[in-house]
Each structure stands twice: as structure tokens, then as C-alpha cells.
Amino acid sequence: MHILLLASAFNSLTQRVQAELRDRGHSLAVQLVHEDGPVREAVRQERPDLVVAPYLKSAIPDDVWSVHTCLIVHPGPVGDRGPSSLDWAVHEGADNWGVTVLQANAEMDAGDVWASASCSLPPVGKSDLYRNEISDAAVEAVLLAVGRFASGTYTPTPQTPGAGCRPLFRQSLRxxxxxxxxxxxxxxxxxxxxxxxxxxxxxxxxxxxxxxxxxxxxxxxxxxxxxxxxxxxxxxxxxxxxxxxxxxxxxxxxxxxxxxxxxxxxxLAGRLSAVPERPAPLHRTGHDDTWSEISYREEAGTGFLSFSFRGGAMSTEQCQRLLHAYRFACSRPTSVLVIGGGRDFFSNGIHLNVIEASADPGAESWANINAMDDLVEAVLTTTDRLVVSAMAGNAAAGGVMLALAADEVWCRAGAVLNPHYRLMGLYGSEYWTYTLPRRVGAAAADRLVQDALPVSSAAAHRLGLIDRVIACAPRSFDSEVGALASRLAALPATRSRINAKKAERDRADLAAFREAELIRMQRIFADPHHPYHGLRRAFVRKERPASGAAAQRSPLSRG
Missing domain, CATH: 3.10.25.10 (Formyl transferase, C-terminal domain)
Structure with a gap:
């Protein structure tokens, strides 16, 4: 079918729904919704078989839903209604929740139900749940609903009339x-x-x-x-x-x-002089439940370097700290080193918010990309052990390239990868011109960076972008990775693979790849009129990019 996706933003769930539906042979168009007019124009232009709204904060116009079947993804179980569904669930400590796909009508969240799916709610943040447990349930329900619609024989279930709609969760309650x-x-x-x-x-x-x-x-x-x-x-x-x-x-x-x-x-810079810095130990040898962004542990001859950065963004300072931790991990007597793990984002590359807040965004961009390059180079030049990237969640741009620097890339089913830079107006660095073609071939690498579309874990595996898809719940990913890594460390062939790594690295002129990429990136960062600066500013401040921004995604995009 040809499906039109309506979304208030091209967020993680919209990207995943697009990628999963593409995997199943549907053609997709995505319309970002800021007002009613573009919705009507998109429907007129696309003439879709079906309209799906994975993330929509405004109502679909009456003259659209009354003519076309429009399916709304609501992040709550059947009967739940209102704009703050997941906020209420987390606030009230719900252990289980769900997602409902319902048909748009004149009343919010009151339409007939096409499908629903349940999920657990572990004790983590709302956005983490949304990208993981809720995303898994939403895709399950969307695929079921789309299949039912395509059959032409399914009759959706009316909801019980008179159900209450919970109010917006306001700051007075928080x-x-x-x-x-x-x-x-x-x-x-x-x-x-x-x-x-x-x-x-x-x-x-x-x-x-x-x-x-x-x-x-x-x-x-x-x-x-x-x-x-x-x-x-x-x-x-x-x-x-x-x-x-x-x-x-x-x-x-x-x-x-x-x-x-x-x-x-x-x-709070300049206001914290009396507040002490209390670093956490990097190497965790026992039960230590204090929070930190980076930690290291060992199990059965395998090292696990875990990191979790807010929103997946990695500032210059965070890259430097992770590089220091990586070098420590490489000093340990292990044959396999796993980087990543945990749950939620793997990495989304440079920290655009920190860059935007700096006195000189061009200079900070340059410092940040070099710090990312230093980290990726350290992974690429590790020849005394196998390195595994464990991608529990989504990754984009330089974060994908960081993962690809490893010998093996393992990814949780449900993660979405964006192996490109174009939508931020960047050429890219992090040795992508070496690692991406090495993985998928030159032609596929060029398509990935030019199309700038999200890629599901299944599609990434078919392309050769990743080596293994781990089908498990988000909370089980760490233990699944641990078991697989221990088996890898015990294989006799692992030592042979390690011995072969150095010869392969010696043949690659990594310095030339880095230099060629950075020449182009430096020109971008140094030019205050380059589209990157406007696109970055709009992204950080959640504004619409200026219409003249050369690299911006059209409001109506195809996949």
C-alpha cells in the first residue's frame, strides 16, 4: 500500500514506523504537521491508501478523516484517553501499560480500535520508555492494524462511550x-x-x-x-x-x-564553586548502584565499557572522558571488549546543544568532531582484542560510525539507525568514508548517506551494516549481550581473529581518511553562512529551519 504518515515531528517512533513499514514493502510519505493546510494538501497530492499518525499533537481535519481511514497511535491501553498518557502512567508507578491504534474521529482518542498491544513499564524515564517498550508495542499494534486494514475484512471495535479523558499533566502536579x-x-x-x-x-x-x-x-x-x-x-x-x-x-x-x-x-557555570566534584569509580568490581555516565566491569574474561549520554549526544568533554575510559579498558587482560550495552541510545554523535551554547559554535563544533574522531580512531586501531559494539537503542550520524569502528556490531531488534549527516548540512567525519563502504560497499554507502532515511535493525542486518540482531525486551539486552560476549571470548577462533586484525589495520591509511573528511568539515564549521549553523540552531531550539537552508528535509518526504 501507499501510506501517508502524519507527525508533529520526525521523532523516534515516526522513524521506526516508517522503517518497519518500508521493510514490509509499503511505500511511505511523511508529512510534518504544523497546521491544517499541509495535511489536506499532502492527502490530495499523495492519494494514500491509508493515513497513519505515529506522533500527532493536533487533530486531523474533519474533511480528511471523514474521507480517508486515519489511524492514530495512542501511547496508552484501550480506554485511556488524553494528551499526557505516559506521564500519568509513570507518575502513578504503573507496572504495565499499552499502546492503542484507533481510528480518528471528532473526539480525541475515542475512535474505533484497530489494534492494541501491551508492554511492561520498568522504572526508567518517560522518554526511555517511549523509545523502547512503548515503541515496541506501538510497532506491534501498527503492523497488526495495517494488516487488518489491508485485508479489507476487519471491522474495528467501537470504544465504550462516555469514557473520561485525563487532563494535561501540568507543572502544578510535577x-x-x-x-x-x-x-x-x-x-x-x-x-x-x-x-x-x-x-x-x-x-x-x-x-x-x-x-x-x-x-x-x-x-x-x-x-x-x-x-x-x-x-x-x-x-x-x-x-x-x-x-x-x-x-x-x-x-x-x-x-x-x-x-x-x-x-x-x-x-550553572560559575555558580558551583562551593559544590564538590564526586567522581564515581570507573571499574565496578562489586554491587555499586551509584549513577555515572561511564562504567567498566569484567565478567568471564570479557570487558564491558558501558556509557549512557543524555539524548545520545556526546560533547567534547564526554568524548574525552570516554576515550580515557576506553584506554583503561584496553589495559585490562581481556580478549573481548564490549562497548555500549545498557538500554536506550547508543550515540547520536556530536552534542549540538553544547555547541549552540558555546561562545564560538564553529570552534566548538571543530573541537567536538576531533574528539569524536580520536575516540573512533582508538577503536579502529585496537588490535590486541576483539571489540564489539552493543547497540541497545537508536544511533545516528557519528554515533553509528562509532559503532561501525568495532569488529562486530550487535543491535537490539527495534533500534533505528540513521547512518548519515546530510539533514544537519554536514559532510560527516568519524572515518565514515572508511567504515561505511567497508561494511556495505561503496554503492550502498552512497545511497545511505544521500537518501538520509532511517534504517531498521532488520534492514541494517540485511545490508551488512550490523552483524547480529538480538530480539529481546529492552531490559534483557544487557544480559543477552553478556552471554553472547562470554561465548565469543571462549571460542578458539577468537584468538586467530585477533592475530589477523593487525595486518588488516596496517593496510588501511586511516590518517588519509580522517584528513580528507576534516578538510571538508572545517570549511563548514568556519563558514558562518553555511546551512549547518541554521539547521543546528533550529534543531536545538525546536524551531522550523529557514526555508533557504539547503540541506533541510522537505516537510513531505518519501521513503
Whole structure:
């Protein structure tokens, strides 16, 4: 069928639905919806067999849904209604949830049900759940609904009339009372607001939205006080412990420019001189449940270097810290080293928010891309062990290329890869001109970077972009990777593969690839009129790019 996707943003779920439907032979067009007019024009132009809305914050016009079957993906079980479904579920501590695909009509979330799927809700942030458990359930329900529609014989199920619609989850419900809220309560409120809209709070004389929350079992102090910093995060005391808050966003001033999230210590730069830095140990040898962005452990002769950066973005400083940790991991007596793991994003490359906030975005872009290159080079030149990239979640741009630098790439079923740079106006670096053609061939590499479309894990495996798809729940990925890596370390052939690595690396002139890529990137960063700068600014501030931006995706894109 020809399917039109309507979305308020080309977010992770929209990308995954597009990729999964393409895998099954459907043709797709994506219309980003900012007003009614483009919807009507897209329907007139595309004449779709079916309209699907994976992520839509506005109503479909009556004259569209009354003529065309329009399926809405609602991130809640059958009977749940309202704009803050997942916020309520996390706030109330629900263990199980679901996704419903229903037909658009005149009343929000009240249409006939075409399909639904259930899922668990582990204790993590809302955005993590949305990209993982909710995404898995949504794709299951969408594929079932599309199949039922294609059959021409299925009759959707009417919903029970009169069901209540839960209201928007407002800041008054999210507010933290630092003098009475426990760590568990604070973490739950933070997780229910992650990554949008955040929890509005007062801190050091300013109003900030707090983003992300991790319990801290050992530190404490006067409730509400800042007691430590680590990995760009601040630690704030509760009534019975403390929480780590990785990011802050200043409240937007009336009539002022849009604000955006930054690492908390960057946002509070110059105000934290009295707050001590409390680094966590890198090498975890026992049960240590304190939070940090990077950690290392060993099991059965295998090293596991885990990292988790907010939104998958990696600043210059984060790249440097990860490189330091990688070099430590390579000093350990292991034959297999796994990088990544955990759950959610693997990496999305350079940190556009930190770049946008810097005094000289061009210079910071240059520093960040070189730090990424240094990290990728370290992985590419590791010849004394096998390196495995374990991609629990989505990856894009330089983050994909970081994964491809490893000897093997393992990916959870459901992850979406964007192995391209074009939509941000960039040529790209991170040795992509070496690793991508080496994986998929020159012709396929060129298609991937030019088409700039999301790729499902199944399609990536067929292309040769990745080596293994691990079909498991998000919370099981770590244990599945651990078992596979231990078996790999025990194989007699592993030592032979390690011995063969050095000869292969000696044949590749990696310096030439890096130099050629960076020459082009430096020209982009140094030119203040290059589209990259406008596209970056629009992306960070969640604005529509200027119409003249050469590399922007058309509002109506095909896949």
C-alpha cells in the first residue's frame, strides 16, 4: 500500500514506523504537521491508501478523516484517553501499560480500535520508555492494524462511550517539595517529565526545568541543597538521600528566545564553586548502584565499557572522558571488549546543544568532531582484542560510525539507525568514508548517506551494516549481550581473529581518511553562512529551519 504518515515531528517512533513499514514493502510519505493546510494538501497530492499518525499533537481535519481511514497511535491501553498518557502512567508507578491504534474521529482518542498491544513499564524515564517498550508495542499494534486494514475484512471495535479523558499533566502536579519529598518521590516526578516538559523548579536564584533523575543512595544533606557534581550532573539532597539531575533548561523569558537543555554544570557555570566534584569509580568490581555516565566491569574474561549520554549526544568533554575510559579498558587482560550495552541510545554523535551554547559554535563544533574522531580512531586501531559494539537503542550520524569502528556490531531488534549527516548540512567525519563502504560497499554507502532515511535493525542486518540482531525486551539486552560476549571470548577462533586484525589495520591509511573528511568539515564549521549553523540552531531550539537552508528535509518526504 501507499501510506501517508502524519507527525508533529520526525521523532523516534515516526522513524521506526516508517522503517518497519518500508521493510514490509509499503511505500511511505511523511508529512510534518504544523497546521491544517499541509495535511489536506499532502492527502490530495499523495492519494494514500491509508493515513497513519505515529506522533500527532493536533487533530486531523474533519474533511480528511471523514474521507480517508486515519489511524492514530495512542501511547496508552484501550480506554485511556488524553494528551499526557505516559506521564500519568509513570507518575502513578504503573507496572504495565499499552499502546492503542484507533481510528480518528471528532473526539480525541475515542475512535474505533484497530489494534492494541501491551508492554511492561520498568522504572526508567518517560522518554526511555517511549523509545523502547512503548515503541515496541506501538510497532506491534501498527503492523497488526495495517494488516487488518489491508485485508479489507476487519471491522474495528467501537470504544465504550462516555469514557473520561485525563487532563494535561501540568507543572502544578510535577512540582517537587524538597522539604518533604523522598528520593523515590522526586525520582518518579522527574521521570514522568523526561524529556519534556521537565520539572519547573527554583535553584540558585533562577527558574529551571529539571531533566532526568537518578537516585543516589550514599550522599545526602539539607533537603534541596546541592551536595555534589559528577559527569556534568548536579546531586541534590532529598529528605532521605539525594538525586542526580543531569540536565537543566532555563525558563524562557517572556518574549525571549527559546531555551534548551544543557548539562547541569554547564547551565550553572560559575555558580558551583562551593559544590564538590564526586567522581564515581570507573571499574565496578562489586554491587555499586551509584549513577555515572561511564562504567567498566569484567565478567568471564570479557570487558564491558558501558556509557549512557543524555539524548545520545556526546560533547567534547564526554568524548574525552570516554576515550580515557576506553584506554583503561584496553589495559585490562581481556580478549573481548564490549562497548555500549545498557538500554536506550547508543550515540547520536556530536552534542549540538553544547555547541549552540558555546561562545564560538564553529570552534566548538571543530573541537567536538576531533574528539569524536580520536575516540573512533582508538577503536579502529585496537588490535590486541576483539571489540564489539552493543547497540541497545537508536544511533545516528557519528554515533553509528562509532559503532561501525568495532569488529562486530550487535543491535537490539527495534533500534533505528540513521547512518548519515546530510539533514544537519554536514559532510560527516568519524572515518565514515572508511567504515561505511567497508561494511556495505561503496554503492550502498552512497545511497545511505544521500537518501538520509532511517534504517531498521532488520534492514541494517540485511545490508551488512550490523552483524547480529538480538530480539529481546529492552531490559534483557544487557544480559543477552553478556552471554553472547562470554561465548565469543571462549571460542578458539577468537584468538586467530585477533592475530589477523593487525595486518588488516596496517593496510588501511586511516590518517588519509580522517584528513580528507576534516578538510571538508572545517570549511563548514568556519563558514558562518553555511546551512549547518541554521539547521543546528533550529534543531536545538525546536524551531522550523529557514526555508533557504539547503540541506533541510522537505516537510513531505518519501521513503
Amino acid at each position: 512540582r517537587i517539595d524538597w522539604q518533604s519529598d523522598s528520593t523515590a518521590t522526586v525520582v518518579r516526578k522527574l521521570r514522568a517529565a523526561d524529556s519534556q516538559p521537565g520539572v519547573l523548579d527554583e535553584l540558585l536564584g533562577g527558574e529551571w526545568f529539571l531533566h532526568g533523575g537518578h537516585p543516589e543512595p550514599r550522599l545526602g544533606g539539607r533537603p534541596g541543597a546541592l551536595v555534589a557534581t559528577r559527569d556534568g550532573a548536579i546531586c541534590r539532597a532529598t529528605t532521605d538521600g539525594a538525586v542526580w539531575i543531569p540536565e537543566l533548561r532555563p525558563r524562557r523569558a517572556p518574549g525571549g528566545p527559546a531555551t534548551f537543555k544543557l548539562p547541569a554544570t554547564s547551565a
